[in-house]
Amino acid sequence: MPGFEFFGDEERKEVNDVLETGIMMRYGFDGPRKGVWKAVELEKAITETFGCKHAQLVSSGTAALTTALAALGIGAGDEVIMPSFTFVASFEAVLSVGAVPILVDIDETLTVNPEAVRQAITPKTKCIMPVHMCGSMADMDALQQICAEHNLLLLEDACQSIGATYKGKALGTIGDAGTFSFDFVKTITCAEGGAVLTNNNDIYIKCDGYSDHGHDHLGVDRGADLHPFIGYNFRISELHAAVGLAQIRKLSKFLAIQRKNHAQLKAILSQIPEITFRSVPDAHGDSCTFLSWFLPTADIMRDVVAELKAKSIYAGNFYWFDNNWHYIRKWHHLKNNATLGALNDSQMATLAKLDSTDFSASDAVISRCISTAISLTWTEEQIQDKGNKIAAVIKQVLQQKLQEA
Numbered sequence: 001m002p003g004f005e006f007f008g009d010e011e012r013k014e015v016n017d018v019l020e021t022g023i024m025m026r027y028g029f030d031g032p033r034k035g036v037w038k039a040v041e042l043e044k045a046i047t048e049t050f051g052c053k054h055a056q057l058v059s060s061g062t063a064a065l066t067t068a069l070a071a072l073g074i075g076a077g078d079e080v081i082m083p084s085f086t087f088v089a090s091f092e093a094v095l096s097v098g099a100v101p102i103l104v105d106i107d108e109t110l111t112v113n114p115e116a117v118r119q120a121i122t123p124k125t126k127c128i129m130p131v132h133m134c135g136s137m138a139d140m141d142a143l144q145q146i147c148a149e150h151n152l153l154l155l156e157d158a159c160q161s162i163g164a165t166y167k168g169k170a171l172g173t174i175g176d177a178g179t180f181s182f183d184f185v186k187t188i189t190c191a192e193g194g195a196v197l198t199n200n201n202d203i204y205i206k207c208d209g210y211s212d213h214g215h216d217h218l219g220v221d222r223g224a225d226l227h228p229f230i231g232y233n234f235r236i237s238e239l240h241a242a243v244g245l246a247q248i249r250k251l252s253k254f255l256a257i258q259r260k261n262h263a264q265l266k267a268i269l270s271q272i273p274e275i276t277f278r279s280v281p282d283a284h285g286d287s288c289t290f291l292s293w294f295l296p297t298a299d300i301m302r303d304v305v306a307e308l309k310a311k312s313i314y315a316g317n318f319y320w321f322d323n324n325w326h327y328i329r330k331w332h333h334l335k336n337n338a339t340l341g342a343l344n345d346s347q348m349a350t351l352a353k354l355d356s357t358d359f360s361a362s363d364a365v366i367s368r369c370i371s372t373a374i375s376l377t378w379t380e381e382q383i384q385d386k387g388n389k390i391a392a393v394i395k396q397v398l399q400q401k402l403q404e405a
């Protein structure tokens with residue numbers, strides 16, 4: 001998954017271009033920057049690579065979500081429907097604009113269950129925010145249909161699925177807006193960074209202003225810019241954009257390696273009849289940053305995880321059910337309303353109900369699931385070895401269970 005595995009001369013060259021001029025800010029300094037505009041260049045590369053009209057770079061994926069929500073006009077009291085399985089950034093961004101995160105169950109796509117989304121719609125619902133977890137996608141046809149029926153906005157969190165597609169369209173370019181993260185462990189990295197993608201000019205202009213103190217960026221003198229609305233500082237630096245520019249040129253290579261390694265590992269694990277795999281709404285579009293697989297019961301999976309750890313072969317595998325960052329079960333800070341300052345009334349009212357909400361449908365999926373991160377640097381021998389070792393542990397646990405029964 002991570003682009004940092006292939007950091008090299010290309011990245012150093014792009015960063016050096018910026019260091020040569022010393023202009024590390026993306027706006028202004030037109031003379032001294034001597035034609036070096038890394039953020040502008042990367043935004044253009046994003047629109048060309050993913051096939052969308054506009055891209056706004058920002059300082060992180062979290063900032064991209066926040067910026068996108070703001071640009072979509074989502075604010076105090078508005079409900080945003082999102083999955084119970086995602087990175088914490090998804091609800092952080094919703095809370096930061098004053099809106100209310102409404103968490104719903106996932107299914108074996110590891111993304112929102114469209115039926116659960118339907119059930120969660122209220123008169124306050126403004127937006128559906130699917131999260132394309134672990135390299136693959138939500139059922140976008142179903143979600144677009146729901147948005148059309150209920151007149152809702154669609155914001156794709158594609159932070160983990162850069163380069164994945166759904167029916168030929170890049171994830172992040174299908175909804176009203178989409179977001180990427182370029183943090184250090186994402187498919188391509190800027191060290192830190194993110195982007196909002198959109199085909200809508202109005203949304204783009206709002207992202208452009210919101211991420212830079214509301215500046216309209218219409219004049220040549222930054223100090224004389226007007227501020228049609230209040231924004232914040234979510235700017236990316238030229239140094240970060242420079243790293244991303246070298247990385248985006250390597251994306252197709254990264255994706256090809258991921259797909260090859262994913263296929264090899266999947267073929268090995270497929271030999272165990274008890275293993276099933278994540279369902280992927282468009283199998284051709286999987287970016288293959290992870291191989292996500294299921295065992296028949298949570299009990300079996302727990303024993304497998306313990307055994308993988310005992311044998312020191314767990315590294316690179318993610319058992320999300322026991323993980324603090326990605327699944328509702330351990331989001332105690334969210335359930336306990338643990339913010340530094342007060343939230344607004346609608347946020348507090350909804351979060352107060354979270355601990356007693358039934359997520360058993362999500363539990364039934366996540367408690368049986370491991371996602372194995374696909375490395376770009378694995379050799380065929382290493383994949384074979386890794387696959388064999390995981391398979392051996394699973395067979396051993398299944399055998400034990402059989403004897404216990």
Ligand SMILES: *Cc1c(COP(=O)(O)O)cnc(C)c1O
Pocket residue numbers: 060061062063086087089090131133157159160181182183193194
């Ligand atoms: C990484 C990630 C983010 C946030 O990105 P940062 O750049 O780390 O702020 C948001 N959503 C998902 C699903 C992510 O994996």
